Amino acid sequence: xxxxxxxxxxxxxxxxxxxxxxxxxxxxxxxxxxxxxxxxxxxxxxxxxxxxxxxxxxxxxxxxxxxxxxxxxxxxxxxxxxxxxxxxxxxxxxxxxxxxxxxxxxxxxxxxxxxxxxxxx
Numbered sequence: 001x002x003x004x005x006x007x008x009x010x011x012x013x014x015x016x017x018x019x020x021x022x023x024x025x026x027x028x029x030x031x032x033x034x035x036x037x038x039x040x041x042x043x044x045x046x047x048x049x050x051x052x053x054x055x056x057x058x059x060x061x062x063x064x065x066x067x068x069x070x071x072x073x074x075x076x077x078x079x080x081x082x083x084x085x086x087x088x089x090x091x092x093x094x095x096x097x098x099x100x101x102x103x104x105x106x107x108x109x110x111x112x113x114x115x116x117x118x119x120x121x
Contacts, residue, residue, distance in 0.1 A: 007033060011112030016042050018089075021098070022118065023107060030100040030107070035119045036060070036089035044086040049100040051079040056097060057120050059090025095120040 005024075010033075012020035018040030021032040030049075036042070036058070044063075055071045062071055064078075064085045071077065079085050095118075 007118045009115050011115045012118075013107060013110040013112045015107065015110055016040070020113075021107065021110075023104070025103050028102055030098075030104040032098045032100070032104075032107075033118065033120070034096045034098055036087075036094045036096075038089060038091050038093045040089045040093065042087040044084055046082050046084045047100075047104070047106070048081050049102060049104055050081050051077075051085075051098055051100050053077050053079075053096050053098040056095045058092045058094030060094040060096060061088045061090070063087070093119065 007022060010022040010024065012022050012035065015021045015034070018037035019034065019042060021034045024031045033056075054076045055073050057073055060071045062069055062077055062085065065080075065083045069075075069077075
């Protein structure tokens with residue numbers, strides 16, 4: 001298997017209603033390009049993984065540990081392990097990169113759909 005793959009060849013996994021993730025797992029981290037439909041909602045949740053991210057496209061309203069911010073392209077976020085958080089995409093949807101440590105093994109349960117062109121770039 002090659003170390004290189006175009007984003008369009010990574011099959012999206014439906015993670016939440018209106019939200020898919022194109023996932024690349026390393027030995028100790030997960031890298032995901034997350035695509036949210038307009039007004040998609042990621043319900044409040046928490047996980048044992050530390051999460052770092054950056055918004056690439058659109059508007060993403062994030063609440064992390066009770067603090068809410070509207071994030072736009074170039075804005076970053078840091079979510080410590082086990083901290084409650086949620087998000088909502090704006091009217092044009094959103095695309096973000098998320099990095100998790102350790103690997104998001106719980107995402108293995110989501111069945112990838114057929115590869116298709118990404119919302120970004």
